[in-house]
Amino acid sequence: MISGLVQILLWQGLGELISYFLIPILPGPVLGLIFLLMFLIIKGQVNPSLATVSDAFSQHLGVLFIPAAVGVILFLPQLKAHAFAVIIALIMSVVLTIVTTAVILRLIARKNSNES
Amino acid sequence: MNPDQLQIAEIWVYLSGSPLFALIITLTAYQAGILFYEKANKNPLANPVAIAVVLVAIALYLVGMPYQRYFEGAQFVHFLLGTATVALAVPIYRSFAILKTRLIPLTIALLCGGAVSIASAVGISTFLGADTAIIGAFYPKSVTAPIAMGIAERVGVSPTLTAVFAIVTGILGAILGSSILNLLGMRAWWQRGFAMGVAAHGIGTSRAFAVHPEAGVYASLAMGMHGILGAILIPLLVSYIR
Numbered sequence: 001m002i003s004g005l006v007q008i009l010l011w012q013g014l015g016e017l018i019s020y021f022l023i024p025i026l027p028g029p030v031l032g033l034i035f036l037l038m039f040l041i042i043k044g045q046v047n048p049s050l051a052t053v054s055d056a057f058s059q060h061l062g063v064l065f066i067p068a069a070v071g072v073i074l075f076l077p078q079l080k081a082h083a084f085a086v087i088i089a090l091i092m093s094v095v096l097t098i099v100t101t102a103v104i105l106r107l108i109a110r111k112n113s114n115e116s
Numbered sequence: 117m118n119p120d121q122l123q124i125a126e127i128w129v130y131l132s133g134s135p136l137f138a139l140i141i142t143l144t145a146y147q148a149g150i151l152f153y154e155k156a157n158k159n160p161l162a163n164p165v166a167i168a169v170v171l172v173a174i175a176l177y178l179v180g181m182p183y184q185r186y187f188e189g190a191q192f193v194h195f196l197l198g199t200a201t202v203a204l205a206v207p208i209y210r211s212f213a214i215l216k217t218r219l220i221p222l223t224i225a226l227l228c229g230g231a232v233s234i235a236s237a238v239g240i241s242t243f244l245g246a247d248t249a250i251i252g253a254f255y256p257k258s259v260t261a262p263i264a265m266g267i268a269e270r271v272g273v274s275p276t277l278t279a280v281f282a283i284v285t286g287i288l289g290a291i292l293g294s295s296i297l298n299l300l301g302m303r304a305w306w307q308r309g310f311a312m313g314v315a316a317h318g319i320g321t322s323r324a325f326a327v328h329p330e331a332g333v334y335a336s337l338a339m340g341m342h343g344i345l346g347a348i349l350i351p352l353l354v355s356y357i358r
Contacts, residue, residue: 005199008199008202008203009199011202011205012198012199012202015202024270025270025351025352025355026270026347026348026351027198027201027263027266027267027269027270027347028198028266029197029198029199029201029202029262029263029266030201030263030266030267030343030344030347032198032201032202032205033201033202033204033205033208033263033343033344034205034344036202036205036206037205037208037209037212037344040205040206040209041209041212046206046209046210050206051206053203054203054204054205054206054207055206057196057199057200057203057204058200058203058204058206058207060146061200061261061262061318062146062149062164062165062168063142063143063146063165063168063193064193064194064196064197064200064262065165065197065261065262065265065279065283066142066145066146066165066168066169066172066190066193067138067142067186067187067190067191067193067194068194068197068265068275068276068279069165069169069276069279069280069283070169070172070173070176070183070186070187070190071183071187071274071276072169072173072276072277072280073173073176073177073183074183074276075249075274075276075277075280078247078249078250079250082241082244082245082246082247082250084244085240085241085244085245085246085250086241086246086250086281088240088244089236089237089238089240089241089244089246089254090237090257090281090284090285090288091288091292092236092237092240093232093233093236093237093240093254093257093258093285094233094258094285094288094289094292094315094316095292095296096232096233096236097229097230097232097233097236097258097289097311097314097315098229098289098292098293098296098297098311098312098314098315098316099296099300100225100228100229100232101225101226101228101229101232101310101311101314101315101338102296102297102300102302102307102308102310102311103300104221104224104225104228104229105221105222105225105304105307105310105311106302106304106307108220108221108224108225109221109304109307112221
């Protein structure tokens with residue numbers, strides 16, 4: 001358990017350092033994620049301690065964005081003023097994204113099965 | 117004021133000055149959200165995070181605590197977001213096992229879906245006259261919330277609005293997804309799942325798992341790919357547009 005947490009913190013630290021000195025446009029934790037992913041692909045397996053910690057994190061990922069999301073109370077007047085634009089944009093965007101992705105997958109899959 | 121009331125007030129001043137109060141309301145609200153979500157048979161509308169956010173906001177309003185003071189205490193929870201982002205590498209690695217078989221179609225569909233997600237949200241909100249802070253937060257909203265908030269910080273938009281838009285997008289995708297896919301006549305589970313994961317990240321993925329295991333696996337693959345490609349491409353796109 002502790003060893004898994006140490007591994008993750010070290011990859012995060014490396015990510016933060018690279019982000020700070022070399023690639024400021026990418027967030028440190030995302031670089032840490034990419035490094036750890038490459039490490040796992042090369043190694044070909046996940047050690048049990050790392051698996052335990054990461055499963056605990058993914059299971060309750062939601063609790064971690066509560067503090068930032070509560071900040072929405074500061075944006076309420078702004079959101080109220082633009083409520084219509086925000087709601088329409090959110091709904092239309094999610095519908096169009098699902099339609100685009102699904103239709104493209106089906107087109108490619110059909111084309112492939114016709115060729116073979 | 118009688119002595120009893122004085123004592124309670126003193127305890128209150130003491131508690132609200134330490135991170136303990138913020139941590140207690142954050143975790144209690146989340147626990148309540150989880151209980152409610154399970155009671156509601158995991159209906160996406162009863163999203164535990166959304167419920168917790170509302171409960172914490174009400175609690176802060178009732179005790180008259182400004183958001184900044186709450187965040188000072190809750191930042192310990194917030195800090196772990198970065199660590200949890202790194203830990204996402206493990207589920208992404210596991211889902212990559214199935215990527216090899218359909219690498220090209222999935223990548224093309226993801227890039228198109230991601231582009232449509234950004235173009236439609238940014239386009240519609242701009243057309244309807246939303247302000248720049250809101251429009252900026254639409255760029256990363258289809259990416260899973262922890263990564264989306266990291267992207268938001270780097271491109272200088274509000275992580276708060278991004279998190280809220282990401283959560284609402286997830287809920288909408290989970291509610292509308294199945295009907296849209298049925299209307300389109302989509303039959304293959306892997307295609308249905310992948311579309312859900314691209315559009316509605318974690319919340320869509322848990323919905324997809326509830327519908328069919330194959331859909332769930334492809335949804336979580338889509339969420340992982342979208343997270344990584346989004347984190348690399350969205351900052352480039354934003355800096356190019358500005």
